[in-house]
Amino acid sequence: VILREYVSEFPREDDMEVRREEMKLEVPPGSNAVLVKNLYLSCDPYMRLLMSPALPNSLFSSYTPRSPITGFGVAKIVDSGSPEFKVGDLVWGTTAWEEYSLIADPRGLFKIDHTDVPLSYYTGILGMPGMTAYFGFYEVCSPKKGEHVFVSAASGAVGQLVGQFAKLMGCHVVGSAGSKEKVDLLKTKFGFDDAFNYKEEHDLNAALKRYFPEGIDIYFENVGGKMLDAVLLNMRVRGRIAACGMISQYNRNPPEGVTNLMHIVYGRVRIEGFAVFDYFDQYSKFLDFVLPHIREGKIVYIEDVAEGLEKGPSALVGLFSGRNVGKQVVAVARE
Numbered sequence: 001v002i003l004r005e006y007v008s009e010f011p012r013e014d015d016m017e018v019r020r021e022e023m024k025l026e027v028p029p030g031s032n033a034v035l036v037k038n039l040y041l042s043c044d045p046y047m048r049l050l051m052s053p054a055l056p057n058s059l060f061s062s063y064t065p066r067s068p069i070t071g072f073g074v075a076k077i078v079d080s081g082s083p084e085f086k087v088g089d090l091v092w093g094t095t096a097w098e099e100y101s102l103i104a105d106p107r108g109l110f111k112i113d114h115t116d117v118p119l120s121y122y123t124g125i126l127g128m129p130g131m132t133a134y135f136g137f138y139e140v141c142s143p144k145k146g147e148h149v150f151v152s153a154a155s156g157a158v159g160q161l162v163g164q165f166a167k168l169m170g171c172h173v174v175g176s177a178g179s180k181e182k183v184d185l186l187k188t189k190f191g192f193d194d195a196f197n198y199k200e201e202h203d204l205n206a207a208l209k210r211y212f213p214e215g216i217d218i219y220f221e222n223v224g225g226k227m228l229d230a231v232l233l234n235m236r237v238r239g240r241i242a243a244c245g246m247i248s249q250y251n252r253n254p255p256e257g258v259t260n261l262m263h264i265v266y267g268r269v270r271i272e273g274f275a276v277f278d279y280f281d282q283y284s285k286f287l288d289f290v291l292p293h294i295r296e297g298k299i300v301y302i303e304d305v306a307e308g309l310e311k312g313p314s315a316l317v318g319l320f321s322g323r324n325v326g327k328q329v330v331a332v333a334r335e
């Protein structure tokens with residue numbers, strides 16, 4: 001899947017094209033590279049940021065037009081020059097949106113040791129979004145039992161987990177999402193105490209006052225913009241906001257203004273941004289926590305799987321209109 005040109009507003013399916021090219025299915029002699037067969041690719045909102053030429057930070061580098069896009073995925077090693085990986089190993093980490101990818105520096109790949117859970121989970125609950133929810137909630141939010149937690153984009157890859165972690169901790173949790181189907185899922189499948197469709201609320205401040213009459217202790221911020229502005233009016237004293245992402249702003253240039261910033265002062269609110277990459281060295285701690293919860297059915301996970309690499313562009317752009325219900329995955333091959 002090739003990015004044709006840089007994107008300036010909403011990404012469209014035809015900003016990308018699927019091209020067939022021959023490649024040698026072997027690692028160049030003497031190199032440390034691995035050749036992988038990609039099985040599942042992950043659609044993540046940050047990929048839109050990489051479709052812009054100039055990034056305002058050094059967290060990522062932009063994609064190169066007319067080259068395959070990259071992202072997280074689950075793959076199988078089919079040839080290896082690295083002593084760390086052998087043929088047949090399953091891995092997850094950064095790969096390209098291709099059937100096969102030559103990964104020159106495999107140090108960023110994680111070996112998959114547990115296959116009693118769906119392999120696709122390593123794009124979501126057991127991969128980057130799972131760690132985002134886990135470290136973002138437990139470390140950045142400093143949660144306490146009984147606190148009132150609000151999660152936006154709550155049915156997505158990260159949000160559905162944040163809500164469930166907060167419930168495990170004994171918090172009162174409300175989520176927002178963009179359709180009735182998603183709101184129902186939040187309440188019936190993920191155990192949120194309540195949920196609302198933000199697209200049906202003309203006045204987000206009033207909606208939040210309805211769901212949080214005593215205010216919000218913790219806001220897990222996934223969307224930014226108008227929602228953040230309304231949340232600032234509803235934070236309790238010494239509340240915390242984990243600034244995970246602001247998807248409502250990724251296609252806007254310039255971004256929307258936020259007007260209620262003084263409420264950070266009035267409420268002595270702590271807002272802390274974080275990047276999941278800073279926690280990657282703690283992957284095994286995260287797995288030790290999450291795997292038993294999955295096996296015992298104490299945490300559930302919903303995925304939205306598009307079949308075939310050709311469906312990748314449409315699946316990826318669907319994130320920005322909320323077409324995905326749960327974690328958006330692209331299944332390239334099953335084994």
Ligand code: NDP
Pocket residue numbers: 043044045046128129132153154155156157158159176177178179182222223243244245246247248249274275276277319320321322323324326327328
């Ligand atoms: P999701 O699976 O939640 O998919 C994106 C969802 O965002 C859509 O389904 C849609 O849900 C919602 N959305 C899209 N456009 C808008 C909009 N204009 N306003 C409000 N909601 C919108 O994505 P993820 O769970 O993977 O990511 C959630 C957030 O976490 C993103 O902001 C992402 O960038 C961030 N993130 C940050 C990381 C970090 O290290 N800090 C790591 C990983 C993710 P709906 O139908 O409910 O509107």
